[in-house]
Amino acid sequence: FPVARAEERGSAMPDASHLRGASRWDAREQLVTLLTQAGLYVGAQSHAMPLALCSRSGDVLEPRAVPQWYVRTEQLAADALRAVEAGEMGLFPRAYHREWRAWLGNNQDWCISRQLWWGHRIPAWRLRRIGPATAAAPTCSAVHDETEEWIVTPDAVSARAAASLRCGGVSLEEAAGGLSSDGAWSLTQDEDVLDTWFSSALFPLSALRQRDEIGGPDFMPRDAAAYPLALMETGSDILFFWVARMVMLCSHLTSGRLPFRDILLHPVIRDKSGRKMSKSLGNVIDPLQVMDGVALSTLLDAAAGAALPPAEIKKSQAALRKDFPDGIPACGSDALRLALVLYMAGHTHRGMGTLHGAVNLDLSRATSARAFGNKLWNAVRFLAMHATALQPAAGDADVHTLVVPGATLGVHAHTRGAVPAADASLLERWLLHQLHATAVAVNDALDGLDVATAAASAQRFLLSDVCDVYVEWCKVTLAAGDADAGAARSALSTLSVALDASLRMLHPFMPFVTEELFQHMHYVMPLGGDVLHSSVPPAATAMQPRALLHTPFPSRASTLPGGELL
Known part of the structure; x- marks a missing residue:
């Protein structure tokens, strides 16, 4: 009997006429019957074997051999491995260098086709001869002895054009009708779709894809800066499945240009009991439910x-x-983001680090981060309540320099009504010194890719130094009956500088709350008509607000100008 092949639904293929399209279960019984009738059946014997079952439906899973598309990765993997080992691309924590070598040093060809209903359809068309050849065709020498060939091209239009050339120059309709000297031909696109990781690996290219003058795809970036990322931050569990494949494909298709300069990996996020989140366990935490809140x-x-x-x-x-x-209480996206960043302490940095760490996510950390957001909001609200005290007094100089000059914060920190540095109180000088130390710590941490330490330093400054100490001192100072206007302006001007810098340092971790408060500080109640971050006249900037994302980040300075402040 001929070999019985199963179709994708589990039934016997139509060419197995003796089985009449039976299901895989009926086909087995019919084969026994056919063997018995032919006198070829010897008997049955039981064997123990593992049986693969679908966890969803409980159905028996059986492999089915079908043609697949592959990418030859030997050279691609070697180039990606060399990029890390030669220091052309950083991989952090460094403990993952061993895993990078394990994957790319023992690579296999990559199967990129999937038999699914969804995904990017493979851009390959099969040109098949469906009728006999009528005569030799010198213009079709590439396929004169073949019954089919594959045409790989970006779209159906170019596929039809290529097929026409292979059919003696006649149109595909004429070739299908048998007018081609090679006989009748058909053109159909492969029904398989690309592996999800293959499509994802093209992200750096798809983000900058251009068209050349003849309309064809041009994947070559003009320079290395054309790639959208300098730093790729992602989970350690997809180092090979996504990151390595981005490096392999993007560098190969752009003549060796790496898609990013550094790779920073964070641990796998698990539930608070340490179990991997999965739908089968029912312990997946939906980020939207944490942001918006959800009832039990x-x-x-x-x-x-x-x-x-x-x-x-x-x-x-x-x-x-x-x-x-x-x-789950509503925490907002900023609180969830900050909580996750703070969880990265000891995991994400340029050092050696640990391999395959994990974060056991406890949502109480998100509620704590939400409380911190409220604290930040209340600090700006306190400043807004006393904004009128920042109005310049009659006879004051038009513009005074703040105690922290622009070089310290990395901005032009000038404001109306501020007092000269020599008149600053001891506590004001202390706060500005703490701000300087925090800016140094945050910049050092970010340079070392230690995002958790950077976020924790900015959070500690706002909570411990600004709110717990300085704001409480301001309350006493402003409530004192003998407090003069100059002292009030000095205290609040220093507070405005500290809050402005805090918003900038916290912006990468809490972008929405900080942007809202920044706009409120500088455009809703512009602190005596001044805009701290801009040298453009207040009237002009009030009409065209500037996003916090586009303002300078507090820079690292070796010392505060003026030793008397320390």
Whole structure:
């Protein structure tokens, strides 16, 4: 009997006429019957074997051999491995160099085709001869002895044009009708789709893709700066599946230009019990639910509707009742982001680090970060309540220099109504000294890719130095009956500088809250008509607000100008 091949739905292929398209289960029984009728059946014997079952449907999984598309990766992997080992591209923490070598030093060809309904369809068209050749065709020498060939091209239009050339120059319709000297031909696109990781690996190229003058794809960036990223930050669990493949494909298609300068890996995020988050366990935390908040009943309903066995659903619901008895409070995206960044302490930096660390996510950290956001908001609100005290007094100089000159903060820090440095109080000088030390610490941490330390330093300055000490001192100073206007302006001007710098340092970690407060400080109540971050006249900048993202970050300075301040 001929070999019985199964189609993608599990039935016998139509060419197996003796099985009449039977299912894979019926086909087995029919084969036994056919063998018995032919006198060829010897008998049956039981064997123990592992049986692969689908976790969702419980169906038996059986492999099916089908043609696949592959990428030859030997040279690509060697180039990516050399880039890290030669120091052309940084990989941090350095403990992952060993894993990089393990993957790329023992690479295999990459299967990039998938038999799925969704994805980027493979841009390959099969040109098949469906009729006999009528005569030799000298213009079709490439396929004169073939029954089919593949045409790989970006789109259907170019595929049809290429097929026309291979069919003696006649149109595809004429070739299909048999007018080609090579007989009748058909052109169909492969139904497979690209592996998700292949599509994802093209991200640096798709973000800068250009068209050349003849309309073809041009993947060559004008220079290294044309790539969208200098630093790729992602999870350590997809170092090979995504990051290595981006490096391999992008560098190969751009004549060796690496898609980014450094790679920074963070640990896998697990639930607070240390289990990997998965749908089958029902312990996945949806970031949107943390941002917007969700009731316990909604969490339980979602678990009940999951495609899980009843026992797993009950287990998941029990865990939800234990972990979130009151649901998940709304924390906002900034609080969740800050909490995750602070979790990275000891994991993400330029040092050796640890391999395959994990973050056991406890959402109480997100609620604490939300409380910090409220603290930041209240500090700016306190300044807004006393903004009128920053108005320049009659007879004051039009513009005074703040105690922290622009060189220290990396900005032109001038404002109306501020007092000269010599008149600053001891506590004001202390706060500005702490601000300087914090700016140095934050910049040092960011240079070392230690984002957790950078965020923690900026948070500590705002909480401990600004709110717990300086704002409380300002309350006493402003409440004193004998406080003069100059002292009030001095205290609040220093506070405005500290808050302005805090917003800048916290902006990478809490972009939305800091942007809102920054706009409020400088455009809603512009502190006596001044705009701290700009040399443009206030009237002009009020009409065209500048985003915090585009303002200078507080820079590292070796010392504060004026030793008397220290």
